[in-house]
Amino acid sequence: MSYSPEIFEAAEKELEKRRLHSEMDLEKRRSILFARSPRAEEIERMIARTSVAAAKAIFSGADRREKLEALRDQNLALQNELNGIIKSFDFPENYLELWHKCSKCRDYGNIDGKMCSCMKSLLRQISYDRLNSISPLSLSTFDSFSLDYYEKTPMKDSKYSPNEIMSRVFTFCRRYTRTFSQSSRSLLFQGAPGLGKTHLSLAIASELIESGFGVIYASAPALLTKLNKESFDYERSSDEGSTEQLIADCDLLIIDDLGTEFSTRFSVSTLYNIINTRMIASKPIIISTNLNIAELQEKYNARIISRIIGSLDRVEFVGTDIRQQKRRGKKPKAAGTASTEML
Ligand SMILES: [Zn+2]
Numbered sequence: 001m002s003y004s005p006e007i008f009e010a011a012e013k014e015l016e017k018r019r020l021h022s023e024m025d026l027e028k029r030r031s032i033l034f035a036r037s038p039r040a041e042e043i044e045r046m047i048a049r050t051s052v053a054a055a056k057a058i059f060s061g062a063d064r065r066e067k068l069e070a071l072r073d074q075n076l077a078l079q080n081e082l083n084g085i086i087k088s089f090d091f092p093e094n095y096l097e098l099w100h101k102c103s104k105c106r107d108y109g110n111i112d113g114k115m116c117s118c119m120k121s122l123l124r125q126i127s128y129d130r131l132n133s134i135s136p137l138s139l140s141t142f143d144s145f146s147l148d149y150y151e152k153t154p155m156k157d158s159k160y161s162p163n164e165i166m167s168r169v170f171t172f173c174r175r176y177t178r179t180f181s182q183s184s185r186s187l188l189f190q191g192a193p194g195l196g197k198t199h200l201s202l203a204i205a206s207e208l209i210e211s212g213f214g215v216i217y218a219s220a221p222a223l224l225t226k227l228n229k230e231s232f233d234y235e236r237s238s239d240e241g242s243t244e245q246l247i248a249d250c251d252l253l254i255i256d257d258l259g260t261e262f263s264t265r266f267s268v269s270t271l272y273n274i275i276n277t278r279m280i281a282s283k284p285i286i287i288s289t290n291l292n293i294a295e296l297q298e299k300y301n302a303r304i305i306s307r308i309i310g311s312l313d314r315v316e317f318v319g320t321d322i323r324q325q326k327r328r329g330k331k332p333k334a335a336g337t338a339s340t341e342m343l
Helices: 005-036 038-057 064-088 117-132 162-180 195-212 222-229 245-248 265-280 295-300 302-311 322-325
Strands: 186-189 215-219 252-258 285-289 312-314
Touching: 005 117, 038 064, 117 195, 117 215, 117 245, 162 195, 162 312, 186 195, 195 215, 195 252, 195 285, 215 222, 215 312, 222 245, 222 265, 245 265, 252 265, 265 285, 265 302, 295 302, 295 322, 302 312
Parallel strands: 186 285, 186 312, 215 252, 252 285
Antiparallel strands: none
């Protein structure tokens, strides 16, 4: 177990927030109930009083037992009456109890000194969020993707237009996301800059994160810089919670902009290891790159290329650079779908 202290601290803070939230939530429910039934509030006060009286009775003299029994009966009757009131409003039985997000550990993160599963997933989630925080996931969605930037005239040597091809790519990505599982295929998004690769990768990432999958999205340069930095930290580099472990474990790993990283022996062997580890574990990966196969071959060794070509399904992006079109002032025809800033 070796998440960094900052991650632990963030998780503890989140648990504290959850506990506070359930207390405030209970307060809110109590005031709703008491506004509708002043008797309920009165009963609650009386129950509190019988508890105090019971505590005192323990130290009383000979009639201690009778006193305690009477108080217990009284308490029970009050409790029953209160339950009846709660039921009469169709509220759940545990209406006046704290509602925890995790009932196993009551949002304390551990049970008998052992870490609760909710804490484990919280630590993991925070680590994912930290890794993903460099990319504005929420800005690029399927809804904000516009096909209007892609020409409708057939391309050279093809009977299809960029618009038709990209419409198929778009539908494919949507279906991929909707039917995603840990055994989904791995993909290679290929095409010139500014054709929507980043936008659609981010759309896939944010929709899957929304559905609860563990997704890591990172550009190749950012990811390799981070891994390089961690590789000097021998204690952490391959433990649970390290970037290396997270990218091996996550449900989907998306590496954007492959080929723009500074090429070193470290970066090449690290990339190979990442891809290889995921392939061996049959875990999907999406790589996007501006480079064509010949350019990839020039930049990487044969081992990586055979892994990429052999294991990833190629998805080709076509058209005219959308960023340039926007710079020239072209606007998509459809209103309200123009947010393609991330392309
Ligand atoms: Zn828990």
